[in-house]
Amino acid sequence: MSRQCWSRAVAAAALCLGVACFAGCGPSGSGPKTVKAKVKVMFDDGTALPADTMLHFKPEAADAKYLVSASIPTDGEFTLATAFDQTGVEGAPPGKYKVTVQVGLGAVELAGPKPKPECTDPSKTPLSIEITEAGAVTPNPLKVPKQ
16 A cells, blocks of 8 residues: 555544544634535536545635545535544535545545546645535535546
């Protein structure tokens, strides 16, 4: 397993576990203000992404000190979760995000359609979203280029 694959797998697992374990446990008012946000995600040809897909959202704000991610359920609509200072909450801070797509965890090669390689690299991804103060997400749906 390559070092990069291992790092991504560990980071995704830690983030999911952290958000699941700490959701709602933080003191009131701690961390960034979040809004509940949902958006449909699909390949650019309209087909569904695999159910084991993780989305990672890198805030474009340089001073952001939180992690945002989502796993895609079978209907393709995701709900964002934010991890901040060992606390997890549903939703995400309003703002602009670069989006990367991770299908499966680790070095396991899954059969079926995959996103184009640049969609998995935070420095090259063409995918981005914006979340408003009201929780509206654009674009909606988010269309991922298929390999």
